[in-house]
Amino acid sequence: MSFRRALAVGAAALLALTTAACGADVGEEPLSDDALVIYSGRNENLVKGILEQLEERTGIDVQVRYGTSAELAAQLLEEGDGTKADLFFSQDAGALGAVAKAGRLETLPPATLDAVQEGFADEGGHWVATSARARVIAYHPAQAPEVTEMTSVDAVLDPRYKGKVGYAPTNASFQSFVTALRVAKGEDGAKAWLEEFxxxxxxxxxxxxxxxxxxxxxxxxxxxxxxxxxxxRVAEKGAAGVTARIHFLNSDDPGALVNVAGAGVLAGSPQKDAALKAVDFLLSEEGQRYFADETAEYPVVAGIEATKHDLVPLEELRGASIDLNELDSLDATLALLDEVGLT
Structure with a gap:
């Protein structure tokens, strides 16, 4: 079986798994040949505002199809050259990597790739990060004050936390964490961790x-x-109105993964120029300020800081030393979660 065929088969399995797990509707509304069609794995509630600003500032007619990043990546691989999508706006690097590996993303211009801080663009130039986010452990200070001393996510396996750890198995960020776990610990090590979890x-x-x-x-x-x-939550209710706290592991650990949302232009898109303008807009000061203030994510362009949130500076975070391109094996991650029974 060829690599491309194997990847397509894996993508089909990925689509089946994510559809069964998430029950999300990717959407079948007619797509225009004249509009910039964006497949967005980012939640509509988070990015509708910035995509509306994109239309207003550039005059580009934008049409968005929403779904999970895994679903949309699988759909793009199934559609191949026949896709109507021009831009893939993903919630995580893994889905972008999978589409890039299949040869479905254009190479971005050097100026676009160089706009972001080091480590936040695909080394092959096929996608660029638009914002970053860190995995953390949220904790109840009265129940688990010792969390502030944790440096590894392995600590949550302690029997003292039996029945006391919450997680969202169908969320893309948890699935990316599990992929990082596989990269860091190997397949057997990740399976053992998940079974203990x-x-x-x-x-x-x-x-x-x-x-x-x-x-x-x-x-x-x-x-x-x-x-x-x-x-x-703190911005909504005020610090005094939120009991929970968060802890950054600040170590080379899968639980300290700093992942990204990002964008790539679909190969052969007739709207390539508009798609590139859209990517550059997301990396503009206005776009980066939106992510910093409206979604409390980290800007990936240097010199832009949040004005609404007291974020720990991105450069001060020590995260997992994992190449984000290695997070592209989402199908294997979902299969492992299904095997262990955590879906």
Whole structure:
């Protein structure tokens, strides 16, 4: 079986797995040949505003199809050259990497790739990060004050946390964490970790917001989430109105993964120029400020800081030393989660 054929088969399995796990509708609305068609693995609630600004500032007619990043990556591989998509706006680097490996993304101009800080663009030039986010451990300070001393996600396997850890198994960020776990520990090591995690009876939630709710209310002592959920909650309710706290592991550990959302232009797109303008807009000061202030994510362009959130500076975070391109084996991650029974 050729590499391309093997990848396509894996993508089909990925689509089946994610559809079964998430039940999300990628959408079948008619797509225009004249508009810039964006397949967005980013949630509509998070990015609708910036995509509307894109239309206003550039005059480009934009049409968006929303779904999970894994679903859309699989759909792009199935559609091949026949896709109507011009731009893939992904929630994580892994989905971008999978599409790039299949030869479905154009090479971006050097000026676009050089706009971001080192390490936040594909070395092959096929995609560029648009924002970054860090994995953290949310914790209830009265139930688990010792979390502030943790340096590895392995600590959540301690029997003292049996039934007291919340996670969102169908969320792309958790799946990316598991992929990082596979990269760092190998397949056998990751499977052993997940089996031990399952034996500790973690509580599954539909999304990270509900995980944070559970930590905040004391239903669980710990939660595996991304940093921005907590910052958004504090911005909404004030620091005094939020019981939960978050801890950055600040170490070379899969639990300290700093992942990215990013974008790539589909190969052969008739709207290539418009797609490149869209990517550059997302990397503009206006676009980066949006991510910093509206979604509490880290800007990937140097010199831009949040004005609404007191974010720990990105350059001060020590994350997992994993090449983000290695997070592209989403199908294997989903298969492992299914095998272990954590889907």
């Amino acid at each position: 399952k034996a500790n009876e973690p509580k599954a939630y539909d999304n990270n917001i509900l995980v944070l709710d559970a930590v905040d209310s004391g239903q669980v002592a710990l939660g595996l989430v991304n940093h921005y959920y907590w910052y958004e």
